[in-house]
Structure formats: structure tokens, C-alpha cells
Amino acid sequence: MQSKIAHAAERKAFSVVIDQALKAASGEDRAEKVDKVVDMAGKLLKDTAPGVVRGLKTALYPGGKWEDFLFDVIDNTDPHVFKTAIMNGGYEAAFRGLRTCTENAAKNGCNVPWIILFDPTSACNKHCVGCWAADYGNRLNLTYDECDKLITEASALGTHLFMLTGGEPLVRKGDVLKLAEKHNDCIFNIFTNASLVDEAFCQKVQELGNIVFSVSLESYEASVNDGRRGDGSFEEVMRAFDLMKKHGLLYGTSTCYTRANTERVSSDQFFQLLVDKGCRWAWYFHYMPVGEGASADLMPTPEQREYMFHRIREVRGFEGGYPIFAMDFQNDGEYVGGCIAGGRVYCHVNARGDVEPCVFIHYSNANIRDGSWLDCLKQPMFQAYRSRYPWNDNMLQPCPMLENPTMLPEMVKEAGAHCTEYVTPVTPESIEERTAPYAASWAPTANKLWLEEHPTGKKIYADKMSTVSQDEKGRMLMEMDTENEAVLD
Ligand code: SF4
Known part of the structure; x- marks a missing residue:
């Protein structure tokens, strides 16, 4: 070490x-x-x-x-913000942090992630249609001391990249700034609806240099965006982008694509808007039918997913497309060796302290309130991930819940993990029922696309770094x- x-x-x-x-x-x-x-x-x-x-x-x-x-x-970009992002995100997290995490993984016999997502709060100031967070109110919060302890213990093991989700993390704006100021060798990516971003906040972020933003946006048209997110939401995002641009900050978008919006959120109009507003990245997340009442009908069709496969590659192509770094996490698994959850690359801590393999996988055996961070990483659910990875050669089918639906119930059973849903517990078997038809319908297209690019059925890496175990x-x-x-x- x-x-x-x-x-x-x-x-x-x-x-x-x-x-x-x-x-x-x-x-x-x-x-x-x-x-x-x-x-x-x-x-x-x-x-x-x-x-x-x-x-x-x-x-x-x-x-x-x-x-x-x-x-x-x-x-x-503000020079201090740019350099801090490279030092903390590039050097501390991706370079030295990765080394320290992998050494600690080998030493402790468990995965040690170099990225952690955590929810400081389940509260949100919005009431978006279909989102459970607004209904659940502000009952669940990690205290400042709990967040601080998590970051302190995790960074001692090597982790220096923290992504804050929720709820709306900026409901806790003061604590977020305090955490970033204290942990000034870490970088924080805030997933936000941007409605609480103001001049004073941007000024402080510019001074600190170690906060970037991924802003939720679902349309280039105010009327469509606001239909789900509430009147004025689109304008709030545009105003936040302008403030972030004025202060030389780094920011992009976070968008969930569904059967209802895939074409709209990947349209020329959408990308042009993001580029005009100074966004540097556009993250796409495939809709996952998790949580009470989540509808399987909103999952994209195989045709829509194939369209996204080609569209995102076209947008970020060497020629043409748009000058923005677009990623579709469900279709880009091959660049990171498939599923990154269970601490292999990342994991999630919810606003009650439960430590979950992934923000979409709500099963766990550990809570940060009950023990050390290292104890949480050694939990049986993470060991189930660790011992089974990789479960599929085709990285267009990377997920143990979505494309390999029998895998999640098997791991939950083996680990004896409990459901961490806030409202109503859901069995892994009921999730399997929701995703199995999707998995079956996507498999032929996934195989076709995969074999077109990788005729042997396996991705041949120039080096093994992406796919080997942490040890x-x-x-x-x-x-x-x-x-x-x-x-x-
Ligand atoms: S569990 Fe599924 S959604 Fe989560 S990182 Fe793995 S592949 Fe992605």
C-alpha cells in the first residue's frame, strides 16, 4: 500500500x-x-x-x-474547476484510487468499488409523475455525519468518486458543499433536477472545483418535459445550465429512456439543445421496472433499444454526430467489462443507509449504520456478485435483473438478502416475472448485434483489464x- x-x-x-x-x-x-x-x-x-x-x-x-x-x-471551463476535476477524478479516483481499491480488494477478499452512489435524502422538492420519492417525502435522510463517515472510510480504501442521487440531493445543498469542502481530494457528481441551483451555489462550486452535475432532462420541449416534471421545470433547467456555464462548471444530462420517450430524448433537437447549453455529457439509463407499481410496459421495445445502440454510437462518432460524450449504460457494457455492480466498480447506498449492489437492485445484507464500510462490502450479496461475475459473454445482456432474470433471485436466495424498497417490499421472483418477457424478446437482437461486432461471441480485448476480477x-x-x-x- x-x-x-x-x-x-x-x-x-x-x-x-x-x-x-x-x-x-x-x-x-x-x-x-x-x-x-x-x-x-x-x-x-x-x-x-x-x-x-x-x-x-x-x-x-x-x-x-x-x-x-x-x-x-x-x-x-474555469481553470481551477478543470484542473480539480482531472486531479480528483483522473488521478485520485481513476488512477491511484483504482490501485488502492484493487489492493484492498485482494487483501480483504471482497470487492472495493472506486465509485459510490449515495442518496443523502429521499426528499425531493418536485412531484414528478411516476416518481415515488415525492410521495415518500423527507422521512429518510443520511445525516451529515453518516455521509462524512461513509466518504472518510471509503476514501481510506481508495474510493474518490462519489455520485449523489436521491431524492433531490440539493435539498441538502449546505451539507453537500460542506462534504465537498472537507473531502477536497474527492470528486462529487450530483444527479439533480437543477431547480435549486442558484448564483451563490454556483459561485461556491466554482471555488471548490470538485463538484460536477448530471441534470435530469427529458425533452427539448418545455411542454413535454413539464407535463411530467411540473410547470416551469424546463425553464429551471435552462436557467441552471446558463448559470453553470457562466461559472465555468462541468455538467451534462442524465436521462431515462422508455417506450414513451426514446425517439424524443435521442433526437437531433435534443442533442442540439444540450450542445448549445454547454453540456459535456449525456448519460442514458434504460428504464428499469423496479419499485412499487413500476410498469413493465414502459420498457423500450427491442427495436427502440437497437435504435439507441446505433444512435448513441453515431452521436459520439469520430465524425459527424454531436460534440457531446453520449453513453447508454445498458448498451455500452462492453467498454467496462459488463455489469459494474456489487462493488466491482460501483455500488449504491440509499437514504436509509442500506448498501445495495446497484441503484436498481434493491436487495442487501448490510447497512452503514450497523458497521464499518468494509464490513458492508463483505456482505453476502456482494460476494454473490463477486463469485458469479461474469455471467454472460454478451455484454449487450449485462444485467442480472434485466437480461438474465433468473440470476437475481438466485443471488438473493444464496445471500439471504432482504428487500430494501422504501414503500412495499418486492420479491426478486416478482421482478423476474416483470423482466423475463423483455429478456426473451431482446435476446435475438442482442445476439445478432453482438455477433456482428464480435464474430467469436466473445469480445477480444487488447488487454484483459476490463474483465478480470479485482484480485x-x-x-x-x-x-x-x-x-x-x-x-x-
Ligand atoms: S446490476 Fe444491471 S443495472 Fe446495475 S450495473 Fe449491473 S447491469 Fe447495470
């Missing part, structure tokens, strides 16, 4: 290299010097998401769309560290 002194020296070395790279990329003849920036990004992320980095390196050629994108981000990854990273030291010298 790296000592504090060695860590400080390494951080300093990265900081100097990043300063030099950014200076080169901001000055004259920067197109010729951009390789240094790309190499630095590659260095920081190559073990975390090697497929993505290889794609970036191929995409960043002189005069290309993604080089223009990079220069636009550098020119229009194996730890061994590989240790071997590579000698090479990393040489790069920093």
Missing part, C-alpha cells in the same frame, strides 16, 4: 505534468501539442476504462471533432506501476 509521503509526491508530480499539459493545450500551436494532454489522460485512465481511452486516443486527431471538443472544454486486476496494476513511475520522472 502506498505511504502518505509517496502519495503526496506522486500527486505533486501529476499536478506538475497536468499544469504543463494544460499550458501547452491553451497556448499557440496547441494543436501540435495536444498529444501531451491526450497521453496524460490516457495514463490516468488506461487501467480504469482502457477501451474508452483507446477510443479517445484514436478520436483526438488534428482538426477532428473531438480535438475541437477538448479545446472547447479547456477554453470554457487479478490488483496484480496487473502492481506490475504496471514501475512503468508509471518512469513516465512521471
Whole structure:
């Protein structure tokens, strides 16, 4: 395990290299010097998401769309925000954090995630149609001390990237800022409806530098967006984007695609709006029929999912598309080795403290109020994930709930996990009933698409980093560290 002194020296070395790279990329003849920036990004992320980095390196050629994108981000982001995002997100989380997490995984015989999602609150100031959070009110909250303890214990194990979901995390704006200020070597991505974003808040975020935003948006038309989210919601988001842009912050969108909105939220009008408003990423989440009363009828059809498969690849293509980093987590599993849950890459803590494998998988044996964070990671439900991964070679069928519906009941039973739904407990068998027809209808298209790109049926990685277990990854990273030291010298 790296000592504090060695860590400080390494951080300093990265900081100097990043300063030099950014200076080169901001000055004259920067197109010729951009390789240094790309190499630095590659260095920081190559073990975390090697497929993505290889794609970036191929995409960043002189005069290309993604080089223009990079220069636009550098020119229009507050320098402190940009550097802090690279240092905390790139160095502390994706580079050093990944190494520390994998070493701790091997040492403790459990997965240690390098990303944690947590819900500071179940409360929300909105009453969106179909969302349970508004009905449940503000009864569930993690206290500031509980959030602080979670981050402190998790960062000691290596985790430095925290995503805040809810409820609406900015209902707890003061605590969010306090946490970011205290944990200034971490980065926080806030999933928000943006209605509570104001000038003073943006000013503070600009000063801190370690908060980015993923804003919920479902249409480029106010009337459609507001029909579900309430009158004025669309304008609130537009105003928040303008404030974030004015303060040089980093932000993008988070959108759930359903049978009712897939075409609209992936339309040219939608992407153009996001680009015009300065969004840097567009995250897409496939609708999941979890929670009391969730309708299976809202799941996209196989045709819609295939459309999203092609559309998102087109949007983020090297040529054409839009200058925004679009990802569809359900169709992009191949870049991260399939399912990332159960602590392999990430896990979720709800507003009651239950530690769940994934924000969509509401079964657990552990709660942060009952023991240490490490104890929570050793829970049987996470060990069930760990021992079974990977359960499928086809990463267009990555999920133990959605595309492999028998897997979830098996793991819950084996682990003896309980349901963590806030309102009404749901059995894994009833979830299986909801998702099995979807899985069967998607399988032929998933197989067709997968075999078109991977004729052997298996993705051949240029290296094994994405798919190996955390233990194996730890061994590989240790071997590579000698090479990393040489790069920093
Ligand atoms: S459990 Fe399903 S939704 Fe969650 S990370 Fe894995 S594949 Fe994605």
C-alpha cells in the first residue's frame, strides 16, 4: 500500500505534468501539442476504462471533432474547476484510487468499488409523475455525519468518486458543499433536477472545483418535459445550465429512456439543445421496472433499444454526430467489462443507509449504520456478485435483473438478502416475472448485434483489464506501476 509521503509526491508530480499539459493545450500551436494532454489522460485512465481511452486516443486527431471538443472544454471551463476535476477524478479516483481499491480488494477478499452512489435524502422538492420519492417525502435522510463517515472510510480504501442521487440531493445543498469542502481530494457528481441551483451555489462550486452535475432532462420541449416534471421545470433547467456555464462548471444530462420517450430524448433537437447549453455529457439509463407499481410496459421495445445502440454510437462518432460524450449504460457494457455492480466498480447506498449492489437492485445484507464500510462490502450479496461475475459473454445482456432474470433471485436466495424498497417490499421472483418477457424478446437482437461486432461471441480485448476480477486486476496494476513511475520522472 502506498505511504502518505509517496502519495503526496506522486500527486505533486501529476499536478506538475497536468499544469504543463494544460499550458501547452491553451497556448499557440496547441494543436501540435495536444498529444501531451491526450497521453496524460490516457495514463490516468488506461487501467480504469482502457477501451474508452483507446477510443479517445484514436478520436483526438488534428482538426477532428473531438480535438475541437477538448479545446472547447479547456477554453470554457474555469481553470481551477478543470484542473480539480482531472486531479480528483483522473488521478485520485481513476488512477491511484483504482490501485488502492484493487489492493484492498485482494487483501480483504471482497470487492472495493472506486465509485459510490449515495442518496443523502429521499426528499425531493418536485412531484414528478411516476416518481415515488415525492410521495415518500423527507422521512429518510443520511445525516451529515453518516455521509462524512461513509466518504472518510471509503476514501481510506481508495474510493474518490462519489455520485449523489436521491431524492433531490440539493435539498441538502449546505451539507453537500460542506462534504465537498472537507473531502477536497474527492470528486462529487450530483444527479439533480437543477431547480435549486442558484448564483451563490454556483459561485461556491466554482471555488471548490470538485463538484460536477448530471441534470435530469427529458425533452427539448418545455411542454413535454413539464407535463411530467411540473410547470416551469424546463425553464429551471435552462436557467441552471446558463448559470453553470457562466461559472465555468462541468455538467451534462442524465436521462431515462422508455417506450414513451426514446425517439424524443435521442433526437437531433435534443442533442442540439444540450450542445448549445454547454453540456459535456449525456448519460442514458434504460428504464428499469423496479419499485412499487413500476410498469413493465414502459420498457423500450427491442427495436427502440437497437435504435439507441446505433444512435448513441453515431452521436459520439469520430465524425459527424454531436460534440457531446453520449453513453447508454445498458448498451455500452462492453467498454467496462459488463455489469459494474456489487462493488466491482460501483455500488449504491440509499437514504436509509442500506448498501445495495446497484441503484436498481434493491436487495442487501448490510447497512452503514450497523458497521464499518468494509464490513458492508463483505456482505453476502456482494460476494454473490463477486463469485458469479461474469455471467454472460454478451455484454449487450449485462444485467442480472434485466437480461438474465433468473440470476437475481438466485443471488438473493444464496445471500439471504432482504428487500430494501422504501414503500412495499418486492420479491426478486416478482421482478423476474416483470423482466423475463423483455429478456426473451431482446435476446435475438442482442445476439445478432453482438455477433456482428464480435464474430467469436466473445469480445477480444487488447488487454484483459476490463474483465478480470479485482484480485487479478490488483496484480496487473502492481506490475504496471514501475512503468508509471518512469513516465512521471
Ligand atoms: S446490476 Fe444491471 S443495472 Fe446495475 S450495473 Fe449491473 S447491469 Fe447495470
